[in-house]
Each structure stands twice: as C-alpha cells, then as structure tokens.
Amino acid sequence: MAAVSGLVRRPLQQMTVRDAINQGMDEELERDEKVFLLGEEVAQYDGAYKVSRGLWKKYGDKRIIDTPISEMGFAGIAVGAAMAGLRPICEFMTFNFSMQAIDQVINSAAKTYYMSGGLQPVPIVFRGPNGASAGVAAQHSQCFAAWYGHCPGLKVVSPWNSEDAKGLIKSAIRDNNPVVVLENELMYGVPFEFPAEAQSKDFLVPIGKAKVERQGTHITVVSHSRPVGHCLEAATVLSKEGIECEVINMRTIRPMDIDTIEASVMKTNHLITVEGGWPQFGVGAEICARIMEGISEKLVLEYSQAVIIMYLNIHWIKRSETRDGQVTWFNLPCVQLPGCSCCSSHWC
C-alpha cells in the first residue's frame, strides 16, 4: 500500500487561510461533541468574514450559536460554559471589540486556573481578525498581540499562512487553556500551498514553537501574522544584493519561542523585528529585551560587534572597549535608519 501511495504523487492543494480555519474548526467540531462556536453572525450569516461558512448548516443551532451584540455578555457566557466542561470557540468579529469583553478574557479565563490552585481549567478559544485592515480607521485597526501577550495564563497565537491557520486553530481547540487566536482579515482570502500532512484530520501546529520560513546567514528577521509575507518579499529583494535574511515566523506570541530566535541571532548577529502593532511596549520590544537578557552575556565573550535594529523603533547596542580591555555595552534608544553609525551624542 505504502509503495503504491508513494508512486502516486498527491498534487499540492491550494488553500486560502479562510478555508483552512474553516476546515480546522469543522474537523474539531466533528471530533469532539463538547466543541461549539458562538459569536456575532457565525451561524446563519455564515460568519461576518465567511470563516464559519457551512458550519451552521452542518451542525445546527445547538453547536453554532448566533449571539446578540453583547461582547461582555457572550464572552462571559463562553467562559462559564468552559468552566462547566464544554469547549467553546468564542468569535470576536474583530479583536477591537474584545476590548469590551477583556475582563472576561483576563480575569475570568486566564487567571482562574492559577487562583483555584489548579482546580478549575478553562478550555476556551477566543478567535477573530486582529490588527490593521484596509482603511477601517483607528477604532477598527488595533493589534492586540502585546496586550494579550502580557498576561500569564493565556496562550496567544498568530497564524500567517493556511498551514499555520489550520494547525494552530486545531491545537488551540484541543488545548485545555484559554487560547487567543489572532487572525488577520486581509489574509483570509490569500491562497497558499497546502502540504499533504496538513490535509490530515490530526494535523496540529504546536503552540509555543516558531518556524524558520527561510534560512539565511546575514540578518535575522522575526515577525508574526501578515508581516511575515512582507519579510519574505523583502528577503527576496535583499537576496539580489547578496544579503541572505533568515525569516522567522513566530506563530506563537505567548509562550514565546525565544530559543529559535536566539539561535538565529547567534548565527547572524543582526536582528530586525517586524510587526503590525504599536512599537511602545510591543512584541518587538519584548523580543529585544529577551535577546538582550539572554544572549548579551554570550555575545560579549564571542562577538566583537552586535547591532540590533528594530523596525519602527530602533535600539543600538554598541560595544565599547577601553584601553585596559574593559568591555561595556550601551543600549541606546534612538530612531535611525539602518546603516547609520551611532555615536554617543545620540542618547535620547
């Protein structure tokens, strides 16, 4: 049998991110009776962005539930159902509206397992589009990766392509913890090659593990969600100039896979973080902080110069050696384009 299937090469399927999420949810709804979906327009409308298309027709009112426009109320209802043993998927039409329900996500869901001394798990998934869309104005464009990524007790994932989307939503649903899945509206319609193993009903992408999308030796570029695509495009452009970027797709915001990023920076000595969120107190700021803490000691011993540049917000790390061999590291926050040399007059 194996020999035969080896001979017949399965063509690589093209799958949009939307269909990948749909397939992931469908498979999990089928697999476990306790899984159900609730949110605005998820049932009869087939989903505000058609992500849940066909699910209500297949599973009915009991498992695909349309809610009124009451985020705080229905998020709380979803968390309560999870406490009582069901496995809800709570959809926010966009994560901007989750701000109305954020107390239920953090105080009722994330903190409960800890506060109960391990007695009360909350197996819930909060999902929906996050971050900027196309011209939807300030109130509909916020990225919540840093806000949710800040809180212990939550897991936060941010898929980029179809494989990520399907694998992560399935892992999130099977996880016994509250998981926030930050999708991206502009990615929903984008098709990707869907590898054979992703077509399996048991295909999972592990939470907490980043993926190196492109190998490189000169610069480490770390990103999540839609900007991963931009990074790969940039990498192609730079490759023509002889600069090979290593592009890392974080996939998970919390718990962050800092080991993969660290290993890459140790190899390349250069780091750029790329994200759609605001720079201050953001995901990139966290990555820089951890790299500084984690590898600064290793770098002092091994490398003569390490420069860390962050997109949208740039930190220069300059190594200075005095005559008697004393080494000091300066962390200088300043806004400069890459390629500028930094001097001490740039303290900001």
Place this chain on the structure above:
Amino acid sequence: MRKMLAAVSRVLAGAAQKPASRVLVASRNFANDATFEIKKCDLHRLEEGPPVTTVLTREDGLKYYRMMQTVRRMELKADQLYKQKIIRGFCHLCDGQFLPLIQEACCVGLEAGINPTDHLITAYRAHGFTFTRGLSVREILAELTGRRGGCAKGKGGSMHMYAKNFYGGNGIVGAQVPLGAGIALACKYNGKDEVCLTLYGDGAANQGQIFEAYNMAALWKLPCIFICENNRYGMGTSVERAAASTDYYKRGDFIPGLRVDGMDILCVREATRFAAAYCRSGKGPILMELQTYRYHGHSMSDPGVSYRTREEIQEVRSKSDPIMLLKDRMVNSNLASVEELKEIDVEVRKEIEDAAQFATADPEPPLEELGYHIYSSDPPFEVRGANQWIKFKSVS
C-alpha cells in the same frame, strides 16, 4: 405506639455510649415534622408563586441549624483572625453578628432547594457558599490564612474558592453573572436537567453585563436562576442612591421574578424549589430577589456605621436573626429541644476551633510553587522571576 418503641430502642442502643444528658434527650418524644407558614413572595410575570406553607422535618431542621451555625461561627472566627492579622487582604464576611450580613439563611436555604448536581456561582462574599457546596471549614479557613491546606492551596484567598459544581468566588463585580448563564448553557447543552444558581448583590444589579446575560438567557431559554441578594447596601451606598428602580426582582423585565424574605430559611428553600422546578421544565430563566440585611460593614475595613445608624443595625439584629428564627420554630413545634440545639452549638464551636488551629498552624505554600498552575495539562516549563536569573518552575 410505634414511635414509643422506636424511642425506647434508640435509648437502649445509645445508652451504652452516650452520656446521661443525651440519654435524657433521646428518650423525649419529638415530632417528626411540623408545618409552618411562610411569607408570600411578591411576583413579577408569574401567575403563581411558591407555596405559603412548608413542612420541615426534624432531620432537616437539625441539619439546617447546624449548617447555619457553622457558617456564622466560621465567619466570626474569620473576623477574629483578621483582627489578629492572621488573615490579610480581603475578607468579605457572610455572617450576621456585630455587623449584619445575614446570609446564612441564603446559603443554607438555597442549598436546601437544589441538588448537589446543580451548579452555583457567586461573587466575592463566598465563604458560606463554599461550605454549603461541600468543602470543610478547615479548608476554607486555611485558604483565608493562605496556607497550603487551603482549598486553593493558599493561592486564591477569600475571593477565589472552588468546589465541585461551585465556581467561586469571583472578584470582579457582576462578571460572575454571564459566567453563570454560561454554566446554565452547559447544563442545557448536556441535557441532564441541571440548573445554575447565579448570585449577585444589589450593587452588582446595575452592571450592564447582567442585562446582557438576562437577554441571552431568555432568548436561549437557559436554566439559570438569577438571584439578587439585596442587603440594601452596595459597599457604602444605599440602594436608593444607586438604583433608579429598587425592585430588583422586576429588573429582569421579560424574565419572571420573585421577591423572597431572605431572613427566613424556609422561605428561601421553598422559593428555590419553585424556581428550580420552573427552570427544569424548560421555561427559561427566572429571577429571585432575596431581601437580607448586611450586619457587618462591606468588608473588614468598613465598620459599617458611617452610612447608617447603629439603631438601624440593632433593630434588624434583634428582630430578624435567621438562626434564632429557626431555633424558635423548632423548639416551639417540638422538633428539637433547647438543650439539643445547645449541644450542636458546642460541637460547632469545637469544629471551628479545630479548624482555626489548623489554619493558623499549617505552613504557607513553598516559594518553589509560586509558578505552579499557570497552565493546565502542560509539561513543566520555566517562568522568569523578578529578574532574569531567578527562574520558577511551573507545573500544571
């Protein structure tokens, strides 16, 4: 005749172990049960309400008395331990003594009206419910003192105690109400005829999310009993100053409601039975307002007299104490004797003393466990401490 024989055989069986006073008690002929009249409930959108008479058996009466005394004594002990600084942080008490909080009747009465397989969730004044839902006084007091023998291993404290079918203990005012509606959704989803009691106070009743929960519970006919414990004060604000309508049992609008005398445990029990039957029949949610009075201040830091008079507190205390009410009923109907009830008082006191001893002597959870229970069902991982060289292990 049969009753006499039963009494005699009880005496003979017990005479060997029991002290003389008990033999005397056992030989007395008590009634098996008695019928009492209870206050009629005010109704909203309901044709009929709970019955106005109820039967109390001797067995149940003794059980309720013991439970109420235990809750009261436990709360008084918590009060004492707090003043001795053995309990720190928040301590929202449930008892009625110095400062009114006559919720013993509520927690014992509600429990009497439902099954252990039903569900209950409340806000932060939760110690009494934690007990009536099945945890021991030991575990509760040890949780208050933050020790490893506490029901949440010392990590939750006063406001975060959990038990089977009891979902806390919730610190954010009003947040527990949508949670309760969600638990009711799970009850309906599972199809086992279970109901969820979702409690909140008169202060919380003005929270928007409660109205969102009412709406969805009614739309989806969730078996949720919304229960407003109206103790007439939201922290320091009297209900007249906080609510445009203080008819909390009507605030559910399209949801039928009852207003119940929350100081009378039998009234609470009958109303709960009525409400549970309503929900189990698939008619959807129902609302109950329990009128109680809060003896104590809002919490330990509030003496409770800056916003009301001592006379007011004294008057309520002398006329409406639920434990005294039950005691009088039982003694006057020959369901129990004064001595018997005094004995229960003594036993309860001892139980509380032992529990307090344990709660004071038990060690605190070890620092190594600070990072435990962040995630459920996960392999162990490391958590950064106050600086990058301090790491805590986290085990699920």
